[in-house]
Amino acid sequence: MLSVKGLKATVGDKEILRGLDLEVGPGEVHAIMGPNGSGKSTFAHVLSGREGYEVTAGSAKLDGTDLFELDPEERARLGLFLAFQYPVELPGVNNMYFLKAALNAIRKSRGEDELDAVSFMRLMKEKLKVLHLDDSLLKRPVNFGFSGGEKKRNEIFQMAMLEPKLAILDETDSGLDIDALRIVADGVNALRSPERSMIVVTHYQRLLDYIEPDYVHVLAKGQIIRSGGKELALELEEKGYGWIVDGEAA
Amino acid sequence: MSAIPAEAITAESKADTVGQYDDLVNAGYEHGFVTEIESDTLPPGLDEGVVRAISARKGEPEWMTEWRLAAYRKWLDMPTPTWAAVHYPPIDYQAISYFSAPKKKEGPKSLDEVDPILLETYQKLGIPIEEQKALAGIAVDAVFDSVSVATTFREKLHEAGVIFCSISEAVQEYPELVQKYLGTVVPPTDNFYTGLNSAVFTDGTFVYVPKNTRCPMELSTYFRINTANTGQFERTLIVADEGSYVSYLEGCTAPQRDENQLHAAVVELIALDDAEIKYSTVQNWYPGDEDGKGGIYNFVTKRGDCRGHRSKISWTQVETGSAITWKYPSCILRGDDSVGEFYSVAVTKGRQQADTGTKMIHLGKNTSSTIVSKGISAQHGQQAYRGLVRIAARAEGARNHTQCDSLLIGDKSSAHTFPYIEVKNSSAKMEHEATTSKISDDQLFYCRSRGLSEEDAVSMIVNGFCKEVFNELPMEFAVEAQKLLSISLEGAVG
Numbered sequence: 225m226l227s228v229k230g231l232k233a234t235v236g237d238k239e240i241l242r243g244l245d246l247e248v249g250p251g252e253v254h255a256i257m258g259p260n261g262s263g264k265s266t267f268a269h270v271l272s273g274r275e276g277y278e279v280t281a282g283s284a285k286l287d288g289t290d291l292f293e294l295d296p297e298e299r300a301r302l303g304l305f306l307a308f309q310y311p312v313e314l315p316g317v318n319n320m321y322f323l324k325a326a327l328n329a330i331r332k333s334r335g336e337d338e339l340d341a342v343s344f345m346r347l348m349k350e351k352l353k354v355l356h357l358d359d360s361l362l363k364r365p366v367n368f369g370f371s372g373g374e375k376k377r378n379e380i381f382q383m384a385m386l387e388p389k390l391a392i393l394d395e396t397d398s399g400l401d402i403d404a405l406r407i408v409a410d411g412v413n414a415l416r417s418p419e420r421s422m423i424v425v426t427h428y429q430r431l432l433d434y435i436e437p438d439y440v441h442v443l444a445k446g447q448i449i450r451s452g453g454k455e456l457a458l459e460l461e462e463k464g465y466g467w468i469v470d471g472e473a474a
Numbered sequence: 475m476s477a478i479p480a481e482a483i484t485a486e487s488k489a490d491t492v493g494q495y496d497d498l499v500n501a502g503y504e505h506g507f508v509t510e511i512e513s514d515t516l517p518p519g520l521d522e523g524v525v526r527a528i529s530a531r532k533g534e535p536e537w538m539t540e541w542r543l544a545a546y547r548k549w550l551d552m553p554t555p556t557w558a559a560v561h562y563p564p565i566d567y568q569a570i571s572y573f574s575a576p577k578k579k580e581g582p583k584s585l586d587e588v589d590p591i592l593l594e595t596y597q598k599l600g601i602p603i604e605e606q607k608a609l610a611g612i613a614v615d616a617v618f619d620s621v622s623v624a625t626t627f628r629e630k631l632h633e634a635g636v637i638f639c640s641i642s643e644a645v646q647e648y649p650e651l652v653q654k655y656l657g658t659v660v661p662p663t664d665n666f667y668t669g670l671n672s673a674v675f676t677d678g679t680f681v682y683v684p685k686n687t688r689c690p691m692e693l694s695t696y697f698r699i700n701t702a703n704t705g706q707f708e709r710t711l712i713v714a715d716e717g718s719y720v721s722y723l724e725g726c727t728a729p730q731r732d733e734n735q736l737h738a739a740v741v742e743l744i745a746l747d748d749a750e751i752k753y754s755t756v757q758n759w760y761p762g763d764e765d766g767k768g769g770i771y772n773f774v775t776k777r778g779d780c781r782g783h784r785s786k787i788s789w790t791q792v793e794t795g796s797a798i799t800w801k802y803p804s805c806i807l808r809g810d811d812s813v814g815e816f817y818s819v820a821v822t823k824g825r826q827q828a829d830t831g832t833k834m835i836h837l838g839k840n841t842s843s844t845i846v847s848k849g850i851s852a853q854h855g856q857q858a859y860r861g862l863v864r865i866a867a868r869a870e871g872a873r874n875h876t877q878c879d880s881l882l883i884g885d886k887s888s889a890h891t892f893p894y895i896e897v898k899n900s901s902a903k904m905e906h907e908a909t910t911s912k913i914s915d916d917q918l919f920y921c922r923s924r925g926l927s928e929e930d931a932v933s934m935i936v937n938g939f940c941k942e943v944f945n946e947l948p949m950e951f952a953v954e955a956q957k958l959l960s961i962s963l964e965g966a967v968g
Contacts, residue, residue, distance in 0.1 A: 272923050296923050312916045314920070
């Protein structure tokens with residue numbers, strides 16, 4: 225599904241990713257953990273094509289297609305989805321209208337028919353049900369005036385609607401209280417499927433109590449320095465990052 | 475008694491806004507002021523003889539001729555306004571021909587001769603082929619379906635007692651109404667361009683809605699096909715008698731070309747007791763080429779008089795065209811409890827310049843006004859919002875809410891806000907909000923990461939920004955305006 229090899233990336237003069245390797249198979253959920261400043265968010269942004277980062281070496285392929293050859297919208301159409309740590313507000317842009325335009329842009333690029341209003345509404349109702357959400361957010365402008373929890377729920381709803389192959393959740397747990405966290409995690413779990421891979425980027429182990437990963441990776445100083453099963457997360461929770469990071473540095 | 479001094483809020487994304495107009499200022503009149511001497515066209519130049527000749531050719535009564543001449547004599551001593559934040563070379567008023575019979579002009583013979591960029595835009599707007607021809611200035615024998623539509627409309631209006639005709643027709647048929655109201659809102663001496671317009675206007679629209687009548691349909695110049703060629707000095711007069719209502723649509727979303735570079739129109743609205751006038755404009759005159767050459771100068775004076783108690787006048791405008799726009803649709807809130815509204819979207823890109831806004835003059839008690847202005851500047855576009863809210867000493871309990879937002883696209887555009895507030899009655903309640911924002915990279919990336927192209931993202935964000943104004947437009951106009959905005963901003967990013 226996703227194959228990242230020797231990825232190096234800089235912001236300005238500063239090298240943030242220093243040779244990152246990661247293989248994600250279909251249906252797998254990978255957690256990427258690491259201390260602040262380790263490059264977790266940079267990795268998520270570089271994969272989705274945000275400007276401001278320069279890829280200096282390495283490759284990232286989604287189902288064999290080189291992501292770095294593509295614009296952000298082309299990556300999205302290919303099936304990549306980024307759930308933002310800080311979802312962006314779009315004043316005056318209706319949430320439903322936005323989603324319909326996005327979904328149809330993706331469908332169109334795949335040679336599928338665009339959904340009309342009726343089929344779109346039907347699909348939306350279906351997804352709301354799966355996620356146990358109500359439709360109160362849909363009539364409002366995208367993320368505008370949403371609470372932290374509402375914004376994150378909206379991200380998960382977008383993910384449900386756009387049905388990506390690979391979803392990257394960038395610190396989706398940040399700023400959520402325990403109830404909101406549970407709602408979001410339940411949503412993510414409902415969207416797990418053998419065809420959909422996920423990368424869950426998080427600072428704390430807490431989220432992984434709810435979203436159980438197949439693999440856990442520790443990212444530090446721009447490289448993955450330790451990989452393991454979900455028990456690695458528990459170990460990190462107990463001992464902190466110091467023992468691995470310092471051990472590696474020594 | 476309190477007066478808040480005028481305060482200028484200026485937001486510029488880069489300091490290089492001065493030099494960039496050199497080109498425009500130096501641009502010649504390549505496409506403008508082309509005077510073809512036809513049998514029915516007066517030679518260039520303006521004097522009393524020309525004013526008389528115009529009046530004579532239109533077979534006007536003497537009072538009309540005298541009215542024009544009085545305006546002309548006053549105009550001679552009037553200075554051209556220089557306070558607006560727009561730049562253009564001086565206009566030679568003696569080089570203009572002031573009368574051209576509404577005959578078919580020498581235009582392109584077929585669509586093959588029309589600027590392909592213009593045609594592309596027509597296609598994007600989904601304009602039928604026959605209509606495209608008409609817009610591009612090609613002589614069309616039978617004007618598609620709207621002939622029959624227009625006839626049906628006229629019958630319906632007649633039944634309701636609504637008068638909707640050209641101003642020339644009104645001078646002949648309803649002289650008492652025209653004499654009673656013409657120039658009472660915008661006097662010929664109001665400013666340089668109204669003086670000129672009053673002296674030489676060739677045609678325009680007249681509407682009268684009788685007492686307690688709700689005009690059965692949206693009135694639009696679009697259907698008034700017999701007076702398609704109103705020329706560069708258009709005159710509009712709309713009177714809503716007591717308890718009546720009328721909604722008037724002006725303009726067209728399709729880009730319109732015109733061989734006249736200078737347009738100096740005057741629009742007067744009069745609402746008597748309990749009457750309401752809603753006036754919507756979509757203006758998309760030719761903005762000139764990439765360097766701003768050949769674009770229309772739109773110097774228009776629009777004013778509404780809420781003459782009666784509890785009357786209401788509402789201006790809604792979407793301005794995307796013209797090289798230079800100088801326009802301040804205003805309301806005089808004379809009657810007690812009268813209401814004035816101004817909703818505006820103005821877009822400037824390329825080398826376009828716009829200085830636009832409104833005036834709300836509160837004279838009556840408990841009058842209220844709302845101003846919502848949305849300015850969008852892209853590329854080298856430059857625009858200024860200029861607004862005046864004046865509360866007279868006797869205007870007890872007046873209220874105003876002003877919201878003035880600017881959106882900058884790219885790093886060479888600029889937006890300026892000049893709000894003037896004069897309050898002479900301490901019971902007034904005034905609110906003013908102003909914002910300047912840019913389409914952020916975050917917003918663009920967010921949209922793109924969901925599969926939307928950059929252009930779709932921009933158009934979505936811009937339409938969201940303008941929503942409050944579009945909500946005021948009649949339904950089908952709003953849809954067109956949205957489409958127009960998207961097309962206007964194509965390629966404006968980056």
